[in-house]
Amino acid sequence: MLTFLHILLTGLLSVLRDRVAAFESVKLVDGENECSGRVEILRHDQWGTVCDHGWDLREADVVCSELACGVAESALRGSAYGKGTGEIWLRHVQCSGHESSLTRCALVLHSYPLCTHENDAGVKCSGPLSMPILSLLSPYNVFSSGEAVRFSCSVLSIYNAKDFHLYKHGVSTPFVTKRAETRQSRMEMSLSDVETFHQGSYSCRYKVGGSLPSQLLSSPPSNSVNITVVDLLTPRHWYNTSSEAPAGYVIKGHSFNITCSTPKPYPGASFQLRLIRPNGTVRHSLAAPNPSATFTFTGAQTSNEGYYYCLYHVQLGGRTFVSRESQALPISIRDPEPALSPVVISWLVSGLTFVVAVVIILTVAKVLCNKDRKPSELERESRSCVENTYVALSINKL
Numbered sequence: 001m002l003t004f005l006h007i008l009l010t011g012l013l014s015v016l017r018d019r020v021a022a023f024e025s026v027k028l029v030d031g032e033n034e035c036s037g038r039v040e041i042l043r044h045d046q047w048g049t050v051c052d053h054g055w056d057l058r059e060a061d062v063v064c065s066e067l068a069c070g071v072a073e074s075a076l077r078g079s080a081y082g083k084g085t086g087e088i089w090l091r092h093v094q095c096s097g098h099e100s101s102l103t104r105c106a107l108v109l110h111s112y113p114l115c116t117h118e119n120d121a122g123v124k125c126s127g128p129l130s131m132p133i134l135s136l137l138s139p140y141n142v143f144s145s146g147e148a149v150r151f152s153c154s155v156l157s158i159y160n161a162k163d164f165h166l167y168k169h170g171v172s173t174p175f176v177t178k179r180a181e182t183r184q185s186r187m188e189m190s191l192s193d194v195e196t197f198h199q200g201s202y203s204c205r206y207k208v209g210g211s212l213p214s215q216l217l218s219s220p221p222s223n224s225v226n227i228t229v230v231d232l233l234t235p236r237h238w239y240n241t242s243s244e245a246p247a248g249y250v251i252k253g254h255s256f257n258i259t260c261s262t263p264k265p266y267p268g269a270s271f272q273l274r275l276i277r278p279n280g281t282v283r284h285s286l287a288a289p290n291p292s293a294t295f296t297f298t299g300a301q302t303s304n305e306g307y308y309y310c311l312y313h314v315q316l317g318g319r320t321f322v323s324r325e326s327q328a329l330p331i332s333i334r335d336p337e338p339a340l341s342p343v344v345i346s347w348l349v350s351g352l353t354f355v356v357a358v359v360i361i362l363t364v365a366k367v368l369c370n371k372d373r374k375p376s377e378l379e380r381e382s383r384s385c386v387e388n389t390y391v392a393l394s395i396n397k398l
Contacts, residue, residue: 026066026102028123030081035069035125038081041089041102048087050102051115052077058097059105060123066101070126071208071217083117091115126208129219130157132164134204136225137188142317145231149191151176153204153222156185161206162216164189169201169224180206199229230314232323235262235271237310239329241300249332250300258329260310261292269314271295274325277306288312305333 024042031037039050060072095105137150153164164187165174175198176189187206191198201224207216241249241256250256260271271293275282286293297304307330312323 026063028063028067028069028125029084031122031124033127035064035067035127036081036123038079038084038120038122039063039102040084043087043089046086047084048089049084049117049120050093051088051091052119052121053092053115054094055121059093059095059102059121060125061097062095062099062102062105063123064125065217067125068128070129072123073126074124076122076124077119079118079120079122081120081122084120085117088115088117088120127157129206129208129217130155131220132204132206132222134166134202134222134225136227140317140319141226142228142230142319143194144321145195145229146193149194149198149227151189151191151202151204151225152186153189153206154186155206155219160208161185162209164204164206166191166202166204167221168198169203175202194227194229196229196231199227201226228316230266230316230321231264232266232312232314232321233262233264234324235260235310235312235326237261237273237308237326237329239308239331245334248330249334250304252300252302252333252335254300255296255298256300256304256331257294257296258308258310259292259294260286260312260326262288262312262323263291265291266314266316268316269312272311272313274309274311275304275306276309276328277303285313300333302333305331307331 027040028035028037029040040047041050055075055077057072057075060075064070064072090102093102093105095102099105133154133156135152135154137152143149151166153166155161160183161180163177163179166176166189167174175191178187178189180187189204203221203224205221206219208219209216237258237260239256239258242251242254245251245254258273260273265288269288271286271288273284273295284295286295307328309328310326314321
């Protein structure tokens, strides 16, 4: 039993493959153009026709799509494009409208009765969907982060477009989708608040409705439009000067330099260093082939005193972009320290005064001492008498 079922299924699949493979191609003949006419099928190297029994827009849509002729405008019966010759290969074709080929629809071979060349089916297609044209609605293609980018997607031929889509290359889902009005041939689409990930190449497509509400035929992609998004980060800056200068100061007459740096460099950029002083603003500029640039100042003077700010400038696509300014860097200019500091001088003066005072005191004391040690004439005589008496008494005692 299982062997019989296997043989039966194999036979049915073989017949189905043979039937589908037997139909080699489809064409439209005797119409106004290559996308209209009588439907003919090639089978076993012989062209034949299709019976119009059950023929409607769903079958016509499949034919138009298979031939890259857009969507069906009408499904024609009764040999509207003249009678064909040869076999009537397909009778009572039944399509859902989504098949890739007429031969993939449910169909009945030529055994179906009551069908002659009076019943040859025909179709009129809208024609191949033309490639849309994408353009920018601004005169430039370089934008700053946060700006809006406006595109225009246009169709040269008039179709009943259902919607328009804006695609970024490399991304399968559209960035923007907009519904179209009846027979609208141009659509504006915008990217708002662009960021660096929006940078790249864009194209657009439109979709045309078929005979079924759910059936949409997509156009070929448009030309490509490239946009660049500039995102300038706030630069950093620092300064260097002689080691003896305290923090935030530069000694008058000494050299110092200020370095500006950006974490995200761009080609063709430059740094601007602004000095804000009470009596005005001074600007200095340096090209920035590297991520940083150093401004050098020799012989610092009071005119170099103030608040310094760094800005990063970029010129791209005919536009100039300027970053936010860095935080303020205050620099003060001070006079050089004297050879002896006031404290040392004060100590020296105090010490010298103390020494002088000591010398004076000693001198006065010495003078007074010498004066006390010089006896008067009377004192010398009295002292001699006393001494002699002392000596005499000593002799007598002996």
